[in-house]
Amino acid sequence: MQQPATGAPRPRGLELSLLRRFPDVEADNLHAHDATDELILDRAGAELAALAAGGQGGGALAVVGDRYGALALGAAGGHGLERIRVHQDPLSGELALAANAARLGLAGSFESLPLSAKLFAGATVVLWQLPRSLDEVDEVAALIAANAEPGVRIYAGGRQKHLAVAMNGVLGRYFGNVLPGRAWHKSRVLEVDSPRDQLPARAFPRKDWNDDAGLWLCAHGATFAGTKLDIGTRFLLDFVPLMRPGAARAIDLGCGNGTIAAFLAASRPELRLLATDQSAAAVASAAATAEANGLGGRVTVVRDDAMAGFPANSADLVVLNPPFHVGATVHAGIALKLFDAAARVLAPGGELWTVYNRHLDYRGQLQERVGPTEIKGRNPKFTVAVSVKPAF
Ligand SMILES: C[S@@+](CC[C@H](N)C(=O)[O-])C[C@H]1O[C@@H](n2cnc3c(N)ncnc32)[C@H](O)[C@@H]1O
Known part of the structure; x- marks a missing residue:
């Protein structure tokens, strides 16, 4: 397919500025x-048009990493494609x-699916907003290569500053061709095809022993910190013995790989744990971490916003x-939304324990949104605070 002559992509049938991020x-x-x-x-326009012209009898479109629907709805609205499979x-x-x-x-044009063989089975075209994590690139590439049609064409794009050369290397393990296109407005698309016959052995979820936590940590590719113990979380774990004595119901909010839930379950046998995250990879990882440490019966994992x-x-x-x-943008909104959520879900007298970078100074927000807040510890990088929900 030709590069846009003016350097500017031609408008497709859907005006992308109509999209919203809500909720x-x-x-x-x-x-x-x-x-x-x-x-x-x-870049995928000709392939998408051909798929639509063939009545989709000859193939299927899979979309992965779509932020708020621009790719799936761009393909549906711009080309009339249906039965698009999407994973976010x-x-x-x-x-x-x-x-x-x-x-x-355009509600009937797509189906949301887990990151799985079914997402890519029989796919002939894949549109992919590349993640920054190489592990996530690895996990997705492995699934596409193993399950899509041999003739699959992948259009994988990202912001130039986030496209590491190492990504081409990871993609090259699974595909014979990885061709970077010209940059436009600081973005670039890699055209990828020819799945290899011999694929690396399945590697996810990864599982590593962590000495500091005294736990096995498990992680799918998109999970924050992977199988590592985040250094802020490392500091927060020191305070576990002080957290709400007598508590029975505890929540690891934004659980990632599930370190906090597993550590609480292991060190405080009286606690029933819920681990929750909006990331599909995180909830699968937290469940795997709990299982790997023999704590599966003590930790319930829920995907929720x-x-x-x-x-x-x-x-x-x-x-x-x-x-x-929030995505690649530094923004306090998501932390504040989680503070409000904790304030709602805590019972009166319940405690919210948070760790955050020293420069962020969330104390005022915690005080206002949750209740009386005390700083319990500081190290050169992080602050740990406890906020108590008032009785009335
Ligand atoms: C800084 S990471 C901490 C992960 C993990 N607790 C740890 O200590 O390694 C924050 C987590 O919050 C999750 N998160 C972001 N927005 C969320 C939301 N709206 N609802 C639930 N979890 C969210 C992210 O997916 C991420 O796993």
Whole structure:
């Protein structure tokens, strides 16, 4: 396919500026699509048109890493494609895609699926917003190579600053051709095809022993910190003996690989644990971590956006290492949303324990949103705070 002559992708049938991020955090500096989406849709345009012209009898489209639906709905709205299979790791992205599709009359055009063989089975075209984590690239590439059609064409794009050369190496383990296209508006698309006959052995979830936590940590590719113990979490674990004495119901909010839930379950036998995250990879990883440490019966894992489905006043203790990024943008919104969620789900007298970078100074927000807040510890990088939900 030819590079756009002017350097600017031609507009497709769907105006991407109509997309919203809702129910994810919305703000002036946060957008629902980017130049990478436009470039991927442009570069894949001829393949998508051919798929549509053939009545989709000869193939299928899979989309992975779509942020808020620009790729899936761009293909559906711009080319009339249907039965598009989509995987998005964060639940907020999945909900935004569904809301955008409903608003734009495209609700029946796609199906959201887990990251699995079924997502890519028989796929002839794959549109992929590349993640920054090489492990995530590895896990997705392995599934595409093992399950898509041998003639599959993959359009994998990202912001140039996030596209490491090492990514080409990872993709090259699974595919014979990895061809970087020209950059446009600081984005670039890699055209990838020819799955290899001999594929590396399945590697996910990864599982590593961590001496500091005294636990096996397990992780799928998209999981924050992978199988490592985050250094903020490492500091927070020192305070576990002080956390709400007598608590029975505890929540590891934003559980990632499930370190906090497993550590609490192992060190406080009286606790029943819920581990929750909006990331599909995180919940699968937290469940694997609990199992690997013989704690599967003590930890229940739930995928949810900021505990939206959890009853109010139902926990004695919430433990949180909040993200301070929304996608690639540094933004406090997501931490504040999680503080509000903890305030709702904690029972009166319940405690929220958080760790955050020293420079963030969340104390005022915690005080206002949850209740009286005390700083329990500081090291050169992090602060640990406890906030108590008032009785009334
Ligand atoms: C800084 S990481 C901490 C992960 C893990 N607790 C640890 O200590 O390694 C923050 C986690 O919050 C999760 N998260 C972000 N937004 C969320 C939301 N709206 N609802 C639930 N979890 C969310 C992310 O997926 C990520 O796993």
